[in-house]
Amino acid sequence: MPQTLYDKLWQDHVVHEEADGTALIYIDRHLVHEVTSPQAFEGLKLAGRKLWRVSSVVATADHNTPTDHWERGIEDPVSRQQVETLDANIRETGALAYFPFKDPRQGIVHVVGPENGATLPGMTVVCGDSHTSTHGAFACLAHGIGTSEVEHVMATQCLLQKKSKTMLLRVEGRLGKGVTAKDVALAVIGRIGTAGGTGYAIEFAGSAIRGLSMEGRMTLCNMAIEAGARMGFVAVDDTTIDYLRGRPFAPKGEVWERAVSYWRTLRSDEGASFDRVVELRAEEIRPQVTWGTSPEMVVPVDATVPDPAKEADPVRREGMERALQYMGLVPNTPISEIAVDKVFIGSCTNSRIEDLRAAAAVVKGRRVAANIRLALVVPGSGLVKQQAEREGLDKIFVAAGFEWREPGCSMCLAMNADRLEPGERCASTSNRNFEGRQGAGGRTHLVSPEMAAAAAIAGHFADVRDIL
Amino acid sequence: MDKFIRLDGLVAPLDRANVDTDAIIPKQFLKSIKRSGFGPNAFDEWRYMDVGQPGQDCSQRPKNPNFVLNQPRYQGAQVLLTRANFGCGSSREHAPWALLDFGFRAILAESFADIFFNNCFKNGILPIVLPAQEIDALFAQVEATPGYRLTIDLSAQVVVRPDGKGIPFQIDAFRKECLLNGWDDIGLTLRHADKIKAFEEKRRIEQPWLFA
Ligand code: SF4
Numbered sequence: 001m002p003q004t005l006y007d008k009l010w011q012d013h014v015v016h017e018e019a020d021g022t023a024l025i026y027i028d029r030h031l032v033h034e035v036t037s038p039q040a041f042e043g044l045k046l047a048g049r050k051l052w053r054v055s056s057v058v059a060t061a062d063h064n065t066p067t068d069h070w071e072r073g074i075e076d077p078v079s080r081q082q083v084e085t086l087d088a089n090i091r092e093t094g095a096l097a098y099f100p101f102k103d104p105r106q107g108i109v110h111v112v113g114p115e116n117g118a119t120l121p122g123m124t125v126v127c128g129d130s131h132t133s134t135h136g137a138f139a140c141l142a143h144g145i146g147t148s149e150v151e152h153v154m155a156t157q158c159l160l161q162k163k164s165k166t167m168l169l170r171v172e173g174r175l176g177k178g179v180t181a182k183d184v185a186l187a188v189i190g191r192i193g194t195a196g197g198t199g200y201a202i203e204f205a206g207s208a209i210r211g212l213s214m215e216g217r218m219t220l221c222n223m224a225i226e227a228g229a230r231m232g233f234v235a236v237d238d239t240t241i242d243y244l245r246g247r248p249f250a251p252k253g254e255v256w257e258r259a260v261s262y263w264r265t266l267r268s269d270e271g272a273s274f275d276r277v278v279e280l281r282a283e284e285i286r287p288q289v290t291w292g293t294s295p296e297m298v299v300p301v302d303a304t305v306p307d308p309a310k311e312a313d314p315v316r317r318e319g320m321e322r323a324l325q326y327m328g329l330v331p332n333t334p335i336s337e338i339a340v341d342k343v344f345i346g347s348c349t350n351s352r353i354e355d356l357r358a359a360a361a362v363v364k365g366r367r368v369a370a371n372i373r374l375a376l377v378v379p380g381s382g383l384v385k386q387q388a389e390r391e392g393l394d395k396i397f398v399a400a401g402f403e404w405r406e407p408g409c410s411m412c413l414a415m416n417a418d419r420l421e422p423g424e425r426c427a428s429t430s431n432r433n434f435e436g437r438q439g440a441g442g443r444t445h446l447v448s449p450e451m452a453a454a455a456a457i458a459g460h461f462a463d464v465r466d467i468l
Numbered sequence: 469m470d471k472f473i474r475l476d477g478l479v480a481p482l483d484r485a486n487v488d489t490d491a492i493i494p495k496q497f498l499k500s501i502k503r504s505g506f507g508p509n510a511f512d513e514w515r516y517m518d519v520g521q522p523g524q525d526c527s528q529r530p531k532n533p534n535f536v537l538n539q540p541r542y543q544g545a546q547v548l549l550t551r552a553n554f555g556c557g558s559s560r561e562h563a564p565w566a567l568l569d570f571g572f573r574a575i576l577a578e579s580f581a582d583i584f585f586n587n588c589f590k591n592g593i594l595p596i597v598l599p600a601q602e603i604d605a606l607f608a609q610v611e612a613t614p615g616y617r618l619t620i621d622l623s624a625q626v627v628v629r630p631d632g633k634g635i636p637f638q639i640d641a642f643r644k645e646c647l648l649n650g651w652d653d654i655g656l657t658l659r660h661a662d663k664i665k666a667f668e669e670k671r672r673i674e675q676p677w678l679f680a
Pocket residue numbers: 062063108109110129131347348349408409412413430431
């Protein structure tokens with residue numbers, strides 16, 4: 001019987017199965033960061049248990065680390081304690097790789113894993129972070145877990161799971177100029193809703209997806225969780241293999257050849273059936289801007305802020321009214337008339353080299369508008385930062401009035417000093433526009449890097465297709 | 469983990485869809501390296517008028533009188549009644565830790581986000597999925613009836629209303645066993661240690677690149 005990619009990946013990892021279908025799934029790669037691991041390390045120690053397989057662990061500090069003045073260290077004592085706790089825990093247990101604060105390869109865990117070749121096709125990848133779905137771009141079963149599960153993986157190298165339903169999300173056609181993987185992700189969420197993928201594993205397929213770079217696929221899979229799906233993935237093709245060749249933890253020589261021939265089987269068979277199929281036309285996707293406090297509250301840049309009065313469902317209407325009030329927006333306002341205060345280019349969704357190149361192309365030779373209080377570029381990792389500097393992208397951003405920072409999660413969740421003040425409005429390339437996400441009272445609009453750059457230059461949202 | 473067998477508890481209604489884990493416990497409290505003490509900061513941004521900081525004495529902070537969980541009639545609630553897609557967003561287990569510390573042992577909603585749903589079971593919280601019309605009816609009853617309580621019987625898989633009506637619910641057999649017995653997942657899994665080792669050895673031979 002033809003199998004889906006999900007079936008293949010699942011089957012390849014089942015260690016044991018209970019009568020009700022709950023399975024013990026083997027975990028190949030465990031990514032660890034400072035926020036969701038301390039309680040797990042402590043639990044392990046208290047129970048007198050050991051880390052099952054040290055070489056499965058790749059760790060870095062990213063959520064709490066400052067993005068400027070590294071010479072001063074981490075000034076917030078609580079954040080510092082968390083990062084130092086991770087240092088101590090890794091010193092004690094060991095890891096395949098650890099990229100601590102200030103290491104040249106340190107960065108956001110979901111950027112660091114793939115760029116070092118620590119994420120390989122066919123792996124199960126977990127991390128105490130919901131955006132672990134990012135790694136699905138490499139045909140991995142990759143998803144976020146809670147801290148109890150982090151401890152479970154540390155102690156047993158396995159997780160207890162039930163099989164998900166499968167969804168095929170097919171995007172056929174060619175994306176227009178200025179339309180990116182981020183816009184595809186937001187358009188998908190706008191279509192199926194933030195709970196549309198709940199209980200599903202999403203396979204992204206179709207010619208528009210095959211046309212995306214690995215960076216673009218990572219952006220898309222990263223946002224699968226915002227559609228409610230714990231994981232999203234893309235089949236292996238030449239793009240995947242070309243990306244991995246020569247990465248530090250990728251296999252070499254004869255083992256590489258063997259790996260590649262296995263990886264090439266990691267796609268859904270012809271005629272495999274899915275529980276749900278959703279189709280989008282690439283040509284119909286326009287640059288997207290969220291207007292509310294959930295990623296599904298999204299419209300194209302040339303549209304207007306929706307009017308709750310036109311919504312029939314009372315629960316939805318109330319949700320829209322509450323969101324508009326929080327966002328300080330009036331129904332029917334054209335999106336392009338919404339002025340922004342801050343611009344953030346970064347996060348595990350959009351902080352890779354390709355994202356920075358695309359934003360720099362918009363910014364080049366232009367100036368950030370006078371009403372913008374802060375425009376921030378935060379590369380996803382030390383390696384991305386170095387690469388960007390080699391290409392002179394930092395100079396383009398700085399000349400335009402952007403701040404060029406050290407890598408980390410930064411204003412994506414504002415656990416460090418980078419944040420919005422109450423009422424401030426931000427064009428952000430991150431993944432969540434929840435109330436208070438970027439700082440208490442802050443107002444987040446999710447956009448692509450190109451659109452964030454365009455908003456910085458215009459001082460308000462602007463259709464990047466008119467600028468390019 | 470504490471066992472969950474039967475609960476008779478006061479119900480508090482949180483009438484919003486898509487309540488995310490950032491709202492349940494804002495990020496500044498994630499800097500803690502402990503599992504406990506998150507209760508006073510559950511729903512922090514909705515519950516208080518000021519911006520909360522870790523390590524603060526919350527009893528002195530100005531409360532938001534309009535936030536439902538601040539109303540006197542819902543103090544001591546153990547059952548949270550809410551809407552669709554509860555617990556979406558970040559995977560932080562601090563969210564169920566905060567809800568548990570606040571006093572909730574069961575959550576009733578039309579649907580839950582996957583990771584949050586999973587995290588609840590690891591902490592002895594029972595998330596129950598009920599059809600939309602049952603949730604609507606419960607909201608109406610809770611609002612109309614001060615001191616409204618529900619009885620949740622896990623072995624019988626039923627929520628019993630004060631008027632005697634029983635609402636059945638589904639739960640995975642394995643999860644049910646774990647809750648009823650208060651079992652530690654890790655201990656259970658380690659009974660299969662030999663199987664895991666054998667699986668790992670086979671994998672090491674077939675896909676050596678995974679074990680570099
Ligand atoms: S960049 Fe944002 S979403 Fe990504 S791991 Fe960091 S905090 Fe989470």
